[in-house]
Amino acid sequence: MNVTEVQEFLDTEFPQMNHGGKTFSIESVRPRGAVVRMQYHDRHIRPGGTISGPSMMALADYAMYVALLAGLGPVALAVTTNLSINFLRKPGPRDMLADCEVMKLGSRLAVGEVRLTSEGSDEIVAHVVCTYAIPPEK
Amino acid sequence: MNVTEVQEFLDTEFPQMNHGGKTFSIESVRPRGAVVRMQYHDRHIRPGGTISGPSMMALADYAMYVALLAGLGPVALAVTTNLSINFLRKPGPRDMLADCEVMKLGSRLAVGEVRLTSEGSDEIVAHVVCTYAIPPEK
């Protein structure tokens, strides 16, 4: 699946991502990887202007799912089984980008790494490792 | 701090937790532990009735912060540095409870374990380990 196909699949199958305004979008996909964007939006902001931890987790999870869809085709039932996040720096008051690399794509499990940065900076704001269970083929 | 003091501190210092309707509340605190509740509310629900991963993460983080406040007194600057969550079962269409045990409360780091269950069941829906950095005393 290319960017357009993945985006259409997600908008159709997971309309809740866009609840309250569409803030997540796909920047690019590549073999075993993807870059996605989260708009700097009230919904994700804590007082003081920082971005909430759960929003960063949602962004990382989204990046991994996009990378899996691009690699596997539409697998609506893949589910996150583990997500571990390290918060490294305060994010800037800007859009965040998440770059996911799928490190393993097995028949039952996929494991990916996601690096979250504030747009315009290379410093890692948060680092995520996550595991998805791939549903058995019918 | 007791339940009322912790709740008042949080409602004053972190009003954003209640943005869109107050859905998080404290059930009880104990030495090195706390139980908190998340209402089954549209804001946390995905199509099909399941509760979103980021909402569960927010709940666990909240439980840990309540337990720290109860143990340390008001430390508004404690920040999460790591959170690792395992999703074990599908949650029921009900309130969720999070029971946090602080396993270590050092001068610089606190580490806690949080078990998330659907109200009325003992089965663990999600299991979280999280680390908070404690700000230096002035």
Add this chain to the structure above:
Amino acid sequence: MNVTEVQEFLDTEFPQMNHGGKTFSIESVRPRGAVVRMQYHDRHIRPGGTISGPSMMALADYAMYVALLAGLGPVALAVTTNLSINFLRKPGPRDMLADCEVMKLGSRLAVGEVRLTSEGSDEIVAHVVCTYAIPPEK
């Protein structure tokens, strides 16, 4: 499988655990849990008398495997896919005990929590969460 059966299975199938002297042994098994012991032995000690991190990881992994064998019967091919360890306190110069609780025992994944203590103390020295992949039934 009971304690004797699990111990015999492990001694036969995994003799390398006993390489250089038998230092790991099973204390007890229970439904979805087990307690195992690691002797305070030169092989596990760092200068100053502390116990090495890799030895604690090996102990936790062993506890989880014992608990799985007790619950599932002999599944020699179950493999660890993730292990996350938090080092909370310096262990004492004594045997260590590991108490494992299997939180999920699914058809494909098992997730457990392990608490490591120094004998004679209730304080958690290290806390482990680990995931095993269960091989498909033939």
Add this chain to the structure above:
Amino acid sequence: MNVTEVQEFLDTEFPQMNHGGKTFSIESVRPRGAVVRMQYHDRHIRPGGTISGPSMMALADYAMYVALLAGLGPVALAVTTNLSINFLRKPGPRDMLADCEVMKLGSRLAVGEVRLTSEGSDEIVAHVVCTYAIPPEK
């Protein structure tokens, strides 16, 4: 510190790494990173020729410590507080290399990522994220 200085510091301060034969060595250091090697040695091998999980954990921990020493100078008291490892593929019957990137080097915590590969292959055998506590300056 350069490679020679770090190696001499480790051989003097942590002779136990070489207990039973020197199997860990430094390949290179760079700003905020290091590559280290673990020889394919009986001590690290399980029946069937695979490398033990605890040995991979020891290798990753060593890589992170080397990278910290290269960046900070001799800090003998830095201690691992968390280590999370994902086992992705079976390692080959060869030396393993660990490439560590220090993602954050704060005044109190350092967080690094380590990728373990079998010599001659780019596939990641195991992926580690670890956190070190940096002792306060006197």
